[in-house]
Amino acid sequence: MDQVNVGLCGLGTVGTGVVKLLQSHADEIKYKVGSEIQIKKILVNDTKKKRDVIIQPEWLTDNPEELVNNPELDIIIEVMGGIEDTNLLLEKAIRNKKHIVTANKDLMAVHGQKLLRLAKENNCDILYDASVAGGIPIIRSLTEGLASDRIQKIMGIVNGTTNYILTKMTDDELAFEPVLKEAQALGFAEADPTSDVDGLDAARKMTLLANLAFKMEIGLDDVEVSGIRTISQEDITFATSLGYTIKLIGIASIHNGKVEVSVEPTLLPKDHPLALVKNEFNAVYVYGEAVGETMFYGPGAGSMPTATAVVSDLMDVVKNIRLGITGNEYVIPQYEKQLKENDEKYMQYFIRMEVDDEAGTFQNITNVFTNEKVSFQKILQLPSDKEKMAEIVMVTHKISKQQLLNSRENLKGLDVVNEIISCYRVDGED
Amino acid sequence: MDQVNVGLCGLGTVGTGVVKLLQSHADEIKYKVGSEIQIKKILVNDTKKKRDVIIQPEWLTDNPEELVNNPELDIIIEVMGGIEDTNLLLEKAIRNKKHIVTANKDLMAVHGQKLLRLAKENNCDILYDASVAGGIPIIRSLTEGLASDRIQKIMGIVNGTTNYILTKMTDDELAFEPVLKEAQALGFAEADPTSDVDGLDAARKMTLLANLAFKMEIGLDDVEVSGIRTISQEDITFATSLGYTIKLIGIASIHNGKVEVSVEPTLLPKDHPLALVKNEFNAVYVYGEAVGETMFYGPGAGSMPTATAVVSDLMDVVKNIRLGITGNEYVIPQYEKQLKENDEKYMQYFIRMEVDDEAGTFQNITNVFTNEKVSFQKILQLPSDKEKMAEIVMVTHKISKQQLLNSRENLKGLDVVNEIISCYRVDGED
DSSP states (O other), X not given: OXXXXXXXXOOSHHHHHHHHHHHHTXXXXXXXXXSEEEEEEEEOSOTTSOOSSOOOGGGEESOTHHHHTOTTOSEEEEOSOOSHHHHHHHHHHHHTTOEEEEOOHHHHHHHHHHHHHHHHHTTOOEEOGGGSSTTSOHHHIIIIITTTSOEEEEEEEOOHHHHHHHHHHHHSOOOHHHHHHHHHHHXXXXXXXXXXXXXXXXXXXXXXXXXXXXXXXXXXXXXXXXXXXXXXXXHHHHHHHXXXXXXXXXXXXXXXXXEEEEEXXXXXXXXXXXXXXXXXXXXXXXXXXXXXXXXXXXXXXXXXHHHHHXXXXXXXXXXXXXXXXXXXXXXXXXXXXXXXXXXXXXXXXXXXXXXXXSTTHHHHHXXXXXXXXXXXXXXXXXXXXXXXXXXXXXXXXXXXXXHHHHHHHHHHTOTTEEEEEEEEEEOOOO | OOEEEEEEEOOSHHHHHHHHHHHHTHHHHHHHHSSEEEEEEEEOSOTXXXXXXXXXXXXXXXXXXXXXXXXXXXXXXXXXXXXXXHXXXXXXXXXXXOEEEEOOHHHHHHHHHHHHHHHHHTTOOEEOGGGSSTTSOHHHIIIIITTTSOEEEEEEEOOHHHHHHHHHHHHSOOOHHHHHHHHHHHTSSOSSOHHHHTSHHHHHHHHHHHHHHHOSOOOGGGEEEOOSTTOOHHHHHHHHHTTEEEEEEEEEEEETTEEEEEEEEEEEETTSGGGGOOTTEEEEEEXXXXXXXXXXXXXXXXXXXXXXXXXXXXXXXXXXXXXXXXXXXXXXXXXXXXXXXXXXXXXXXXXEEEEEOSTTHHHHHHHHHHHTTOOEEEEEEEEOSSTTEEEEEEEEOSEEHHHHHHHHHHHHTOTTEEEEEEEEEEOOOO
C-alpha cells in the first residue's frame, strides 16, 4: 500500500490545520508510516469560497456521497461537527469500509459506542483523540502508554471556556456574568454558552474517558452534572481564605468494580497540580495502579493543536491498515455497567450557609451533623452583611453523598438556618 | 509472525516488573499488536537466586551469548544498567539483527547516536522511552504525538532525587546535607549521590530529549551543567520572598537554528506549573510551534512505572516488525550542530551579594550594571548578620549570558562588594 487516500469532511479552522500539517510534513509522515497520505476529496458547504490553504479545486465538493461512497478513499477525517446528520454520514462510510478519524466529542459521546461496534463489524478503525482536550494525547495515553495498567481515577479540567471564566473570577475578583460577556467577546465562549457553562461539554468528554478507562458502557445519563453558574464571588473568597481554588472538575473513578462519573464545581488545595491550570488550558490527571499519578497538560482546543491530534490519529490508522489490525478500537465492554450508589460515593464537602446570629445556633447545626456522623476539617464563622445574621462555612471530612443529602435536608428543617447558600465537593487532599 | 521471542537482560526491580506486566496482560497485548510476546531467555548474575516472579528455570542464564547470539530471539530488553560492557553487548545483538528496548539513559546519552546508527544499518529498532522520566511517555510524545510539530523549547524536572531534596529544603526549611542524608536513608538518593546531585543524570536525559527535538547530534559535552550543592537555605528564603521556587531545571531551546542545552538551579514563579512538581516527581514542559504549551507529569522512576514504559516500547517494536518499518528510530541529524554563544543566550538572573553597608555602595554597584546595559525587575536590600554588611538581591530583566559574566567580573573588582554569594537563572515569566 504505497498510497492511502483520504477524504476530509469540513474545512474550518481544524480542517485547514489538518491540510497544512499534511502538506508541510508529507515526507516525515511517509517515513514514519511507510505510505504516502493523499487528500482526494474535501466536503464543504461552499465550494466557491476562498480558502486560506493550498488545495486542488477538484478536491472540493458539497456532496457527501462523493466521500462516503467513493471507492477510491480509504479514510474519512470528520472535523465538521454536528451529531445526527454526521452520524448517518459516518455510518454509511463505515459500511463502505472506510476508516474514521474524528474530533467530534458530541457525536462520540452520543453515538460513539454504536459507531465503534459498527466499525468493528466492518473491520474499520475509529480514532478520536482530538475529541478530548485537543492538544493533549490523553486517549492515546489511556489506550497505549498506560495500556498495561489499571486506571483507578481520572480527574480532568476538560472544558477551556469554564476554566477561563473561573480563572478570571478568581484572579480578577469579577462576577460570573461580566466575565462570561468578556469571554464571548474574546471568542473563548460561544454566543450560546449553555453546553460549556452548564457542564454538558465536559460531561461528554468524561463519558469517553470513563468508557476507555473502565471498559464499561457508560452513557451521558450516567453522569452527574452541575455547571458553574451558581459560583459567586463570595464562594471564591471563602474558598481562597481556606486555601482552596474552585475548578470545574470531571471525575471518573472506580472502586470494587463500581463506577462514578461526575462533573461539578470542586474545591482543590491551591497547590494541587490541577489548581494551577489556568485560563483556557486543559489538564487530565490519571491515577493508575502501576504508574501511580500522571498528568497531561495542554491546550484544549484551537486549530493547530487539534490538527496535530487529528494527524497523529491518521498516522495510526495508516499503520493499523498496514498491520492488518484495524477494527480493534471498540473493546467489547468487559464489565457490566455498575454505578456507585449515594452511600458508596465518598468525598469531602464545602458547605456555606446563612444562619441566625444568636446563642444556640451553632449547637443546633452541629447536632444535625453529629446525628449523621459527619465531622469537620475546617470551620469558619463570619458576620453576615445582613443584620443579626452570620455566615458559616464548614469543610467536612470524607463522608458519603447520602450523609451529605441527609444533613442538608435536616439543616433546612432548622429555624436558625436561613439559607444553604452553596455546597461544593472538595477533592485532592488524599 | 504469530510469536515474537524476547530476551531480557536484567531481572532487578524493573526487569521483574516487565515480566509481571507481560504475564498479567498477555491477552490484551496480543490483541493490540497481533502477535504473542514470549520471554525465552533472561540474563542474570545468579541463576540460583530465588525470584519474586513466576519464571521457567530454563529461561535463566548468566551467559550473555545465550541472548545476543541466540537465533531464536527477535528482541532484547536491556534493564540491567552499565555503560561500556552493556554497549558491547547491545552492539553484538544489533549486528545479529536483534531489536532493542532499553531503560538505560546513561548508555543512551553516551553511545545512543552510535547505537541508533548501527541499528539503522541493520534494520533494527532501538526504543528507549523508559530511559527518560520512567512513567511519563515523553519520548513517545516527541516522536509520535508531537511528530507533526516543531519543538522550540523543552523545560524539564528530570531527576527525582534533586527534586525531592529541593522540595524538603523548601517546605521544611532544612539544609542540603541533612536532607540528602534523609533521602539516602529513604532510598530516594544513592550512597554516591554525585551523578544526581551534580546534575549529570539530568544532563544525560536532556541530551536525549534535545537530540530528538532538534534533530542535531548534541553530546553531553555540549550541556552546561551545575547541580544543587550550592543552594543554601538563605537562597531559598530570598527566592520565596520574591515569589519564586528554586528547581533543578533542564532547558533545551532553539532560536534561529542555534541550540542551548543546560541543567542549572533555576528560579520559577511560584505558580508556574513546574514549580508545583514536588518530591520525587518528574515533569517535562514542551513548547511546540503548533501545539503551544504542553506538560507531562508523573513518576520519574520506580519498578512498575518504568516497566509500563518498557512494555509499551516493546509493543511498538512488535508492531514495527510486522509493519516492516524497523530501523527508523535513528533520524539522520537533519541539521549541523550549532550551539548558541554566550551573547545569544538570553535569560533573567537572580544575583545575591554581600556588600559594605555604607554610603555610595549601591551607586557603585548600579554603575557596573549600567555599563553593561543591565536593568532590573526586582531589588531587595536587607541588613546582613555580619556587622557593617548588607545583603543585596537583584533580579535582572532578560540579559545575555555575556552581560552577566561581564557584570560579575566587574563586581568582583569593586571594594564594596564583599562576596557574590549566589547567582541563578530565572525562567518562566514570559
